[in-house]
Amino acid sequence: MSVVPEHTEEAVEVEDLVLSYADAMDLGDAERAAGLFTPDAVLVGPEGVELVGAAAIAAHLGGEAARSRACAHHVSNLSSTWDRGTGSWRVVGYCMRWREDVDGSQTRSYWRTEDDVVRADAGWRIRRRVVTERGADRTGTVAEQVLEVMATSRAVRRFADRPVPADLVRQVVEAATWAPSPQNRQPWEFVVLTEPESVGVAARAIGPRAAELREYGARSEHPERRKMFLEVASLVEGLGSVPVLILVCGHPLTHASPAGPEAMLLSALYGASQNLLLAARALDLGAVFTTLHVHGEEAIRAGLGIPDDVVIAGTIALGWPDAVPGRVRRRPVQDVLHWQSW
Numbered sequence: 001m002s003v004v005p006e007h008t009e010e011a012v013e014v015e016d017l018v019l020s021y022a023d024a025m026d027l028g029d030a031e032r033a034a035g036l037f038t039p040d041a042v043l044v045g046p047e048g049v050e051l052v053g054a055a056a057i058a059a060h061l062g063g064e065a066a067r068s069r070a071c072a073h074h075v076s077n078l079s080s081t082w083d084r085g086t087g088s089w090r091v092v093g094y095c096m097r098w099r100e101d102v103d104g105s106q107t108r109s110y111w112r113t114e115d116d117v118v119r120a121d122a123g124w125r126i127r128r129r130v131v132t133e134r135g136a137d138r139t140g141t142v143a144e145q146v147l148e149v150m151a152t153s154r155a156v157r158r159f160a161d162r163p164v165p166a167d168l169v170r171q172v173v174e175a176a177t178w179a180p181s182p183q184n185r186q187p188w189e190f191v192v193l194t195e196p197e198s199v200g201v202a203a204r205a206i207g208p209r210a211a212e213l214r215e216y217g218a219r220s221e222h223p224e225r226r227k228m229f230l231e232v233a234s235l236v237e238g239l240g241s242v243p244v245l246i247l248v249c250g251h252p253l254t255h256a257s258p259a260g261p262e263a264m265l266l267s268a269l270y271g272a273s274q275n276l277l278l279a280a281r282a283l284d285l286g287a288v289f290t291t292l293h294v295h296g297e298e299a300i301r302a303g304l305g306i307p308d309d310v311v312i313a314g315t316i317a318l319g320w321p322d323a324v325p326g327r328v329r330r331r332p333v334q335d336v337l338h339w340q341s342w
């Protein structure tokens with residue numbers, strides 16, 4: 001099998017096919033979705049159910065569409081490889097589906113899909129689709145879903161080689177601006193780096209510290225911390241190819257406060273950053289809050305024109321995670337919760 005580099009023009013075309021399938025199902029247009037398969041296509045469902053032929057697939061998708069009143073698929077982490085042996089593209093993607101059933105209940109589920117895509121007629125069609133269920137359908141109120149997003153908002157340091165659309169970046173930054181701040185002063189500014197030149201400024205400034213971080217991690221006796229530092233070092237080594245870097249900045253708050261202007265500023269910027277991380281998780285993006293800029297702050301300021309009186313509080317790396325994040329591991333609440341007094 002020979003592997004063609006990802007994201008050639010042809011690869012993008014075949015990935016678009018998978019996105020078209022999601023669009024068609026969102027619109028409840030089962031006929032259009034079924035039309036994306038070859039006449040002799042095979043659809044393998046999560047429980048091993050196998051449907052052969054366009055007619056069987058159309059009937060199945062029609063049933064799916066009829067069961068839902070509203071539906072939204074979010075597809076991420078698509079990657080495609082060319083399989084010379086079978087003359088087909090293999091497209092792997094992860095899909096999150098939100099669905100409101102006709103009985104009013106809501107479900108959210110995650111899938112991994114593997115499509116064999118071939119050229120048929122004038123364009124690309126799916127010859128075999130294998131669906132693997134990754135997570136049980138999650139029903140839940142908005143509150144339950146928000147709590148689930150919080151509980152699975154892990155630090156993500158490895159990203160798929162896939163750009164993040166600008167409107168999603170804008171959306172997570174907007175969510176950051178919904179954070180509270182002292183006297184509602186909203187002292188934040190966000191410097192978003194997506195172009196190779198600007199990401200490169202940060203990567204060149206911070207990158208040389210990777211070896212030191214790796215060494216520091218290797219010396220740690222705490223296995224979890226050792227693993228974390230090695231992940232941080234990998235992030236730093238590959239910083240130039242992180243899809244999005246966001247510098248969370250702000251002006252110190254000058255209003256009278258016993259905590260001091262910089263502490264007041266940081267209180268706002270950390271809250272805003274957490275909002276950003278949660279919004280990213282809700283959109284199936286992955287992110288990590290870091291203070292990596294401290295390793296090359298002078299060069300970053302000079303390269304990006306950040307004024308001296310502006311504080312940089314964090315450097316957030318953002319992209320499509322290369323794996324679905326697990327749940328956070330934290331000290332148990334009973335160990336940290338004090339009722340009435342310490």
Ligand SMILES: Cc1cc2nc3c(=O)[nH]c(=O)nc-3n(C[C@H](O)[C@H](O)[C@H](O)COP(=O)(O)O)c2cc1C
Nearest residue numbers: 153154155157228232235288289290291292328329
């Ligand atoms: C103030 C602050 C600074 C951090 N600095 C870094 C950093 O420089 N590099 C990094 O990769 N992660 C950094 N992190 C992320 C933490 O390592 C991460 O939140 C923690 O290990 C918990 O990981 P988890 O959410 O996956 O459980 C920082 C987090 C905070 C709150």
